[in-house]
Amino acid sequence: MADEQKPAGSPSPAQQGAGGANPKAGAAAGAAKTAPPKPAAAAPPKPPATMAATPWDSELARDLRNRFGERIGETSTYLGQDFLVAKPDAVIPILEYLKLEGDFDYLVDITAVDWPKKPERFELVYILYSFAHNRRVRVKTAIADGYRPASAVGVHLTANWLEREVYDMFGIEFAGHPDLRRILLPEDWQGFPLRKDYSIVQQDERWVRENLGIESGQ
Amino acid sequence: MPESTFLDSTELVLNMGPQHPSTHGVLRVILKLDGEKVLGTDCVIGYLHRGVEKIAENRTYAQFNPYVDRMDYVAAVSNGLGYCLAIEKLLNVEAPPRAQAVRVILTELNRVASHLVWLGTHALDIGAITPVFYCFREREEALKIFENYCGARLTTHAFRIGGLQYETYDGFEREVLAFCDMFLPKVDEYEELLTNNRIWAGRLQRVGVLNAEECKEYGVTGPVLRAAGVKWDVRKAQPYSGYEQYEFEIPTRENGDTYDRYVVRMQEMRQSVRIMRQAVEKLAPGPIMAKVPKVIKPPVGEVYVSIEAPKGELGYYVVSDGTTQPYRVRVRPPSFVNLQALDRMVAGGLVADVVAIIGTIDIVLGEVDR
Amino acid sequence: MANLLRKIFLADLFQGLRVTFHYQNPKYICTEQYPAERPKVAERYRGAPRLNINPDNDETLCISCNLCAVACPENLIVVGWERNEQTKRKDLTTFTYDTSRCMFCGLCEDACPVDALELTQDFEMAGYTRDGQIWDREMLEQGPQPKAYRS
Numbered sequence: 001m002a003d004e005q006k007p008a009g010s011p012s013p014a015q016q017g018a019g020g021a022n023p024k025a026g027a028a029a030g031a032a033k034t035a036p037p038k039p040a041a042a043a044p045p046k047p048p049a050t051m052a053a054t055p056w057d058s059e060l061a062r063d064l065r066n067r068f069g070e071r072i073g074e075t076s077t078y079l080g081q082d083f084l085v086a087k088p089d090a091v092i093p094i095l096e097y098l099k100l101e102g103d104f105d106y107l108v109d110i111t112a113v114d115w116p117k118k119p120e121r122f123e124l125v126y127i128l129y130s131f132a133h134n135r136r137v138r139v140k141t142a143i144a145d146g147y148r149p150a151s152a153v154g155v156h157l158t159a160n161w162l163e164r165e166v167y168d169m170f171g172i173e174f175a176g177h178p179d180l181r182r183i184l185l186p187e188d189w190q191g192f193p194l195r196k197d198y199s200i201v202q203q204d205e206r207w208v209r210e211n212l213g214i215e216s217g218q
Numbered sequence: 219m220p221e222s223t224f225l226d227s228t229e230l231v232l233n234m235g236p237q238h239p240s241t242h243g244v245l246r247v248i249l250k251l252d253g254e255k256v257l258g259t260d261c262v263i264g265y266l267h268r269g270v271e272k273i274a275e276n277r278t279y280a281q282f283n284p285y286v287d288r289m290d291y292v293a294a295v296s297n298g299l300g301y302c303l304a305i306e307k308l309l310n311v312e313a314p315p316r317a318q319a320v321r322v323i324l325t326e327l328n329r330v331a332s333h334l335v336w337l338g339t340h341a342l343d344i345g346a347i348t349p350v351f352y353c354f355r356e357r358e359e360a361l362k363i364f365e366n367y368c369g370a371r372l373t374t375h376a377f378r379i380g381g382l383q384y385e386t387y388d389g390f391e392r393e394v395l396a397f398c399d400m401f402l403p404k405v406d407e408y409e410e411l412l413t414n415n416r417i418w419a420g421r422l423q424r425v426g427v428l429n430a431e432e433c434k435e436y437g438v439t440g441p442v443l444r445a446a447g448v449k450w451d452v453r454k455a456q457p458y459s460g461y462e463q464y465e466f467e468i469p470t471r472e473n474g475d476t477y478d479r480y481v482v483r484m485q486e487m488r489q490s491v492r493i494m495r496q497a498v499e500k501l502a503p504g505p506i507m508a509k510v511p512k513v514i515k516p517p518v519g520e521v522y523v524s525i526e527a528p529k530g531e532l533g534y535y536v537v538s539d540g541t542t543q544p545y546r547v548r549v550r551p552p553s554f555v556n557l558q559a560l561d562r563m564v565a566g567g568l569v570a571d572v573v574a575i576i577g578t579i580d581i582v583l584g585e586v587d588r
Numbered sequence: 589m590a591n592l593l594r595k596i597f598l599a600d601l602f603q604g605l606r607v608t609f610h611y612q613n614p615k616y617i618c619t620e621q622y623p624a625e626r627p628k629v630a631e632r633y634r635g636a637p638r639l640n641i642n643p644d645n646d647e648t649l650c651i652s653c654n655l656c657a658v659a660c661p662e663n664l665i666v667v668g669w670e671r672n673e674q675t676k677r678k679d680l681t682t683f684t685y686d687t688s689r690c691m692f693c694g695l696c697e698d699a700c701p702v703d704a705l706e707l708t709q710d711f712e713m714a715g716y717t718r719d720g721q722i723w724d725r726e727m728l729e730q731g732p733q734p735k736a737y738r739s
Binding site: 081 | 263264267269271272273275276307308310434435436437448450455456517518519520521522524531533535537545546548550554555557558587588
C-alpha cells in the first residue's frame with residue numbers, strides 16, 4: 001500500500017533501483033547500479049527469503065537427537081528462541097520425553113500456520129515451557145492436508161481446547177481427542193477460516209441464512 | 219458433554235445462557251445438575267469471536283495495533299504491550315529506557331484497573347453489591363490518566379511499535395503519584411469490607427480448589443497459579459520492558475481456592491502501586507521512540523513473546539514472511555486456557571459456586587473468543 | 589473468648605458497614621449529571637474527526653497526500669483531489685470519512701503531516717441514519733452539530 005511503482009523509464013536520475021531487484025521509487029544512495037536503469041522484467045528472480053535461524057546446540061538438543069535420531073529434522077534457534085522440527089509421528093513421543101525428562105511440564109500453546117504452496121501444508125507448532133529450568137522450546141512439524149496427527153491430550157490436559165481451536169480454524173483433525181468439535185464457531189459451520197484460501201469476507205452463507213434469516217455480507 | 223457423567227433420572231441439564239449477569243460476557247455454561255450439586259459442565263464459547271487472527275493477516279503491522287486492544291478490553295494496555303514487544307523482537311529493536319518506564323507505569327495502572335473490574339464484578343456476582351461502586355470510582359481515576367495520556371479510556375492504543383507515540387503530558391508523574399497515594403488506603407477499605415467478612419469467607423473458602431499440579435497440567439497461569447502456591451510470574455521469570463529494575467514481590471498462597479485468589483489479587487494491586495512509584499522515580503528525559511523504519515517489514519522469521527497480563531500469560535506468536543503484513547499472528551489468550559479448568563474446579567460444588575468460580579478465574583470473553 | 593464475642597456480635601459485618609456508612613456523606617457523591625453538566629474530556633481525547641482550516645486565508649490545510657487513507661486500518665477515508673494547473677499542487681476536492689466504521693484509533697491523526705486531520709474532543713455524534721454517519725468534507729470542517737434541546 002505504501003509503495004508506489006513508478007515506470008522504469010522515469011525522468012529523474014535519482015530513481016534507479018538497486019541492481020537485480022524491483023525498481024523502488026526513491027531508492028537511490030549507495031545502490032550498485034549499471035549505467036541505464038533496467039526494466040523490472042529483465043531482473044532475475046530472487047530466491048524466496050527464509051528465516052535466518054542458527055543451529056541450536058545445547059545439551060537438550062543433543063539428548064533429543066540421540067533419542068530420536070532422524071525423526072528430528074533441524075534444531076535451530078532464532079532471536080534467542082529454540083525450536084526443533086520433527087516428523088509428524090514423532091511429536092507425541094517428543095512431548096512425552098520433554099515432559100518427563102526435560103521438565104517441560106507446561107504446554108503453553110498449540111497452533112498451526114498454513115503454507116498453501118508447500119506440499120506439507122500445515123505447520124503445527126507446540127510451545128512448551130519448563131518451570132524448573134525457565135526456558136521455552138517450540139516443537140514444529142509439517143503435515144499435509146488430511147493427515148490426522150495424534151492428540152496431545154494424553155500428555156498435557158491443556159491440549160484439549162487448544163486442539164479444538166486448531167481443528168475449528170484449520171480443519172486439522174486430531175486422532176484420539178476425546179471431544180473434537182468446533183469451539184469458537186457454531187457447530188454446523190462449514191469451512192475453516194484461518195486457511196489461506198478462505199477469504200476474509202467469506203462467511204458460511206447457508207448457516208447465516210438458516211440461523212440469522214438474512215443474506216450474509218455487508 | 220464430558221463422558222464422566224451420564225444422564226439418569228435425578229439429573230437436570232440447566233443452561234446458564236450467554237445472556238447472564240454473572241458470566242462476565244457472553245459465556246454459555248451447560249450444567250449437569252443433581253439437585254443443586256454440579257456433576258459436570260460444558261462451556262460453549264465463541265459468541266464474541268471476531269476473527270482477530272484472520273484480520274491480522276490482512277493489515278500491516280502498525281494497522282493491527284488498535285485491534286489488539288479489543289481482545290481483553292478491560293486491560294487493553296497490556297495487550298498492546300505484548301504485541302509491540304513481539305514485533306519489536308522480530309525487528310530486533312528495543313524501546314528506549316524512557317519509553318520502557320512509561321510503558322511499565324501504564325501497564326501497572328492497567329493491571330490495577332483490571333483487578334478493580336475483577337473485584338467489583340466478582341463481589342457483585344457473589345452478592346456484595348457495594349464494592350463494585352467503589353472499585354469503579356477508583357477505576358475512574360485510572361481511566362482519567364489514560365485519557366489524558368493517549369486520548370481514550372478503554373481501547374487505549376497507547377503504545378506503538380518501537381516505543382511511544384505521545385510524550386507524557388504535563389502533570390503525568392504528579393497524577394500517577396496522586397493515584398498511588400489515593401489508592402492504597404482504598405485497598406485497605408476493600409479489605410475491610412470483604413476479607414474478614416464471614417459471608418465472604420464462607421462463600422469463597424474451599425470453593426473451586428485447583429492445586430499446583432492441576433494448574434500446571436491445565437496450563438493455567440496468572441493469579442490462579444500463584445494462589446495454588448507456584449511462585450511464578452513472567453515479569454520475574456523472563457523480564458521484559460525493564461521489569462528487572464523494579465523491586466516487587468510475587469504474592470502466593472497455598473490452598474488454591476477462591477479465597478486465596480482474592481487475596482493474591484489484592485496483594486498484586488499493592489505491588490503494582492509499588493512498581494508504579496519506582497517507575498515514576500526512574501523516569502528520566504530521553505527519546506521515546508526507537509529507530510524503526512516507517513514501513514515495518516520484519517525479516518522472515520517467527521517469534522513468541524509473552525507478558526504477564528492481569529489474567530495470566532498472554533503470548534503472541536508472530537510469523538513474518540518479509541512483507542508489510544504479518545503472515546500469522548496467534549494470540550495465546552490466558553482466559554481461554556484458564557477457562558478450560560472450569561470443569562475441574564466446579565466438580566462436586568454447588569450451583570452458587572459455579573458463579574463464584576467463573577468470577578474468580580477472571581475471564582474476559584473478548585480474549586477467550588478473540 | 590474474644591473470637592466468640594466477635595462472632596456473636598457480628599464484628600466483621602459491622603466493620604464493613606462502617607465503611608459503607610462513612611460514604612453516605614453527600615460530599616462523596618461523584619455522579620456526573622450528564623447532560624446537564626458535560627464532562628471535561630482530555631486534550632488528547634480521540635473524538636470526532638475534523639478537517640482544519642488555515643485561519644489566515646480560510647483555505648483547508650489538507651494537501652491531499654493520502655497518508656491518512658493509507659494509514660487507516662479500516663480503509664474508510666477517501667481523498668479526492670485534482671491537480672491545480674497554476675501552482676502544480678494538489679487541491680482537495682472531496683474528503684469522505686465513514687465514522688460508522690471508525691474505531692477512533694488515531695492512526696490517521698498521527699499520519700497527517702500538516703495537522704489538517706485531527707480527532708477532536710467532540711463525542712456527541714449520534715445520528716438516526718447509517719448513511720448520516722458518512723461525513724463529507726463540509727461536515728468534517730464544521731464538526732458535529734448536536735441539536736441542543738435546552739440551553
